[in-house]
Amino acid sequence: MKSAVVVFPASNCDRDAKVALEQMTGKQPHMVWHQDSELPDVDLVVLPGGFSYGDYLRCGAMASQSAVMKSVKAHADKGGMVLGICNGFQVLTESHMLPGALMRNAGLKFVCRPVGLEVQETQSGFTRHYENGQRVTFPVAHGEGSYFADEETLNRLEGENRVAFRYAEGENPNGSARNIAGILSEKRNVLGLMPHPERVVDDVLGGTDGRKLFQSLIETLS
């Protein structure tokens, strides 16, 4: 599996993503600068967490206009896989590659702690190694992660089984609609989620629940 991690100014989880990909795939991912208009030949593009462009205007808004995003869209349009984590999820909604928006946390506070999630959908290249309903713990670290979409969109997402991860009962850290933590695109080749699977691939870092996401990708893409 060949992968690339996009680096925006003020991305700060790009190296976490790189280390996780290296560890899981045994291969170095390409690090792609946001001004590069062409992507290398890869199977997976990761949009990492961080505060791209200082969160100016809205989280992810400036990054969605950057040169590299045209290529990321083209990659997804051809069926290539895209994983957006935290700020990466915000970039995906701002780019209209995923529906809805991420808003200020309902409690107004930046939340940085492990949260319990339920894997809601295993029929995807990102989640096939998990069990349906499996409880996992991923860390979250965001101030603007409250998922919002109109009722019709929420119903459609649920109807099409595109809610990949939900915050477990009582664990919703940000007021997200219907406890949504991560969603799939219509073609199921784009996943955006607020929690950080790349931070739980090694026991030394406090957990390994994220490994199955990368194992799913490796199996899907090799």
Next chain:
Amino acid sequence: MKARVFITLKNGVLDPQGKAIGHALNGLGFESVGEVRQGKVIDLELSGSSAEQAKTELKAMCEKLLANTVIEKYEIELKG
């Protein structure tokens, strides 16, 4: 030409910041304050003199970048 764009959350979209501002105002003794909604103002300078063209362009700017129309609405004001 100068323009001012007002960006506010759509009705029905939860605004926790507005709520906190309202609570704080109540706490300061402004008991008349009910619901508060906050937003942002963007001032722009534009070249060209056609108001019609400016409005069309500003609308496109709002749709493409200035507002996220999933959650926000916008109003455009042109100033002389």
